[in-house]
Amino acid sequence: DTGVSQDPRHKITKRGQNVTFRCDPISEHNRLYWYRQTLGQGPEFLTYFQNEAQLEKSRLLSDRFSAERPKGSFSTLEIQRTEQGDSAMYLCASSPSRAGPGNEQFFGPGTRLTVL
Amino acid sequence: AQKVTQAQTEISVVEKEDVTLDCVYETRDTTYYLFWYKQPPSGELVFLIRRNSFDEQNEISGRYSWNFQKSTSSFNFTITASQVVDSAVYFCALSEVRGDTGRRALTFGSGTRLQVQP
Numbered sequence: 759d760t761g762v763s764q765d766p767r768h769k770i771t772k773r774g775q776n777v778t779f780r781c782d783p784i785s786e787h788n789r790l791y792w793y794r795q796t797l798g799q800g801p802e803f804l805t806y807f808q809n810e811a812q813l814e815k816s817r818l819l820s821d822r823f824s825a826e827r828p829k830g831s832f833s834t835l836e837i838q839r840t841e842q843g844d845s846a847m848y849l850c851a852s853s854p855s856r857a858g859p860g861n862e863q864f865f866g867p868g869t870r871l872t873v874l
Numbered sequence: 875a876q877k878v879t880q881a882q883t884e885i886s887v888v889e890k891e892d893v894t895l896d897c898v899y900e901t902r903d904t905t906y907y908l909f910w911y912k913q914p915p916s917g918e919l920v921f922l923i924r925r926n927s928f929d930e931q932n933e934i935s936g937r938y939s940w941n942f943q944k945s946t947s948s949f950n951f952t953i954t955a956s957q958v959v960d961s962a963v964y965f966c967a968l969s970e971v972r973g974d975t976g977r978r979a980l981t982f983g984s985g986t987r988l989q990v991q992p
Binding site: 789791793798799800801802803806814816847849851853862863864865866867868 | 878909911916917918919920921924965967978979980981982983984985
């Protein structure tokens with residue numbers, strides 16, 4: 759399978775715990791994005807990497823959230839001190855390195871987080 | 875600020891009917907891209923089409939067609955002869971151009987759930 763993969767697919771945690779999600783983009787893609795999708799809504803942008811550089815963060819990404827892409831390959835998204843409002847589907851996407859924001863983004867299956 | 879509106883929350887049709895999904899967008903930029911994505915029950919978003927703001931040529935691809943009208947800021951999507959497998963949530967999205975390392979995030983609408991009944 760050469761698509762975007764995410765792990766885990768489902769995560770149930772108790773309020774206050776920390777969680778970490780992983781995303782493996784398509785191998786030749788240097789751009790990686792994180793989105794959050796709540797029930798009945800479209801995905802909302804969280805953050806964007808070009809190679810290992812985090813170039814943009816949304817205001818949705820509070821200080822409890824941190825994302826890394828240390829070697830420009832896989833990325834992790836960590837949520838500290840989870841709250842019930844963090845319950846959502848966390849989507850990762852990647853796009854190829856050729857120029858232009860018009861490149862389509864390829865999405866992974868998502869990690870569904872439930873905070874009890 | 876950019877915004878995408880999909881006023882139709884849910885549409886239900888009977889198989890073989892044609893269905894059009896509406897999308898209206900707002901942007902201050904003159905150069906931008908518009909996308910349609912499909913999210914089937916499995917949950918994974920699937921890219922369908924991309925259009926840039928300079929390309930108003932409408933397109934037909936099999937049972938799918940797109941109508942981009944810059945004058946009304948609309949980018950509508952039509953499925954001809956719908957099938958049960960078309961049942962999914964469809965999202966319209968917008969990406970603005972802001973320099974080489976500028977914002978590349980997609981702004982999505984809230985989606986239209988299409989149910990095709992057999």
